Amino acid sequence: MSTEDFDSTERKLLQSIVEVARHMFGAAAASIFLVDPETGELVFEAVSGEGEKELVGSRFPAGTGIAGWVATSGQPMVADDLQTTKFDHDAAESTGYVPATIMAAPLIRFEECVGVLEVLDRAESRSDLDDIELLGMFATQAACGLEFLLRVRQSTEPRSIDARAVLGRIGDRLPNGDGxxxxAALKLLALADELLSLS
Amino acid sequence: MTVTPTNPPPPLPPWRRAQRDHFPGVPAWGLATRRASPEPFEISRLETVNKEWAYGGADGTGVRVCVLDTGVQADHPQVGGLEASYQVVVDDGGKLSVAECEPHDPAGHGTACASVIRQVAPGSSISSLRVLTDGKNGSGDALLTGLRWAIEAGFDVINMSLSTTKSDFRHTLQELADRAYFRRCLLVAAAHNMPVLSFPWTFSSVVSVASHDQADPMTYFYNPSPPAEFHARGVKVPVAWAGGKVVRSTGNSFAAPHIAGICALILSKHPWLTPFQLKTVLYLAADNTADNITQNGEPDVH
Incomplete structure (x- = not known):
């Protein structure tokens, strides 16, 4: 698969996650944020339903608002009656749609929170306790999907290796076949030699 | 040869059952009392201990509670002031330490937790220690630094509506939990809302709390099938929010401070309880172990 194929599959997966999340709860909107590992910022990645699609790609400061708290704590939560409240700098609000209720769960991968899944104004609710559990389970499934995609991508992406630099380093500590x-290193070098002579 | 009929073995009590599947993808720890009553189980009563004995007439006065969280907005009417406010800071060399700070809370979560403690134990003294600063890696280090400091600082109860999934921190957290236990500093921690392995709520010396769905802040249940040992109010809890407002929030994060508050009440009336005595009192005064057992909020009539 080419990089473009991966990008397209990742985009479809992200979109599918928010579509399913929205339909599970008959919600006005669902959105997904991924944590930028460099800065800790939340990047708005996909939205289904209400909200400004052109804001996909915008960034929100780390640790603020409900999404920020969910990302830092790794705990899902539900907040109701928000419309009577002014909550500042919240990522959900920054998407252009002000919800009355927000439900958010972390996407956890390799013991770390890599993103947040939010559901805004759900209409079909069994109970808060059931909803939070269901969203938590779905977020886990979504994170597994993202993890799988990322693993495939990493295993097939050509890594940029400077062959001459590597050869230089090997030359500096030339294996003498003792230990x-x-x-093992000599066998690998011989194998590389053989492989390259084929072409 | 005659076959003697044997009685089937008695069913296993909840705490002796095979360990539940516990991996990402299975349901977590909620107790939906509208669908199923708390499970009955056998109880050895210490007859004199009940809710009245435990905290009747108490308001938490003299007990120092630390909220380890995102900070607390001290002037929120629902919080009603703090004893002190601290945060974990990083020096130029990357070394972490704890310093006093302005009582602010950019995320709003710590303020929400503090307001629950204030509601349950209005006389208690609440301090804030901000350990969740941003979404970057390394926040686990801030948590360890903050927790170590708070245990040594002599708080009676530490509320931790947070946990870490990083197994690297497990050993150190375990040591800190033991240290807290022997210093009579009770750690009250929210059970993880998701079925993932995280710490320190899963440690036996910690009082771990998941949510029930009843509306009474003083109703709590003992869970005979831990690791989540208690269920407290955690659904649609009115909590302090930014801008002096109150919002109804759901999550184990808001269940834990109910139990932290109840522990503050118990300690204000019985200041010399050790953490294991305190946990026993909690157990005996729970709504499903006390004299008048309530199920679904209704008295259980035998």
Missing amino acids: PRDV
């Missing part, structure tokens, strides 16, 4: 590590 088991040297034996």
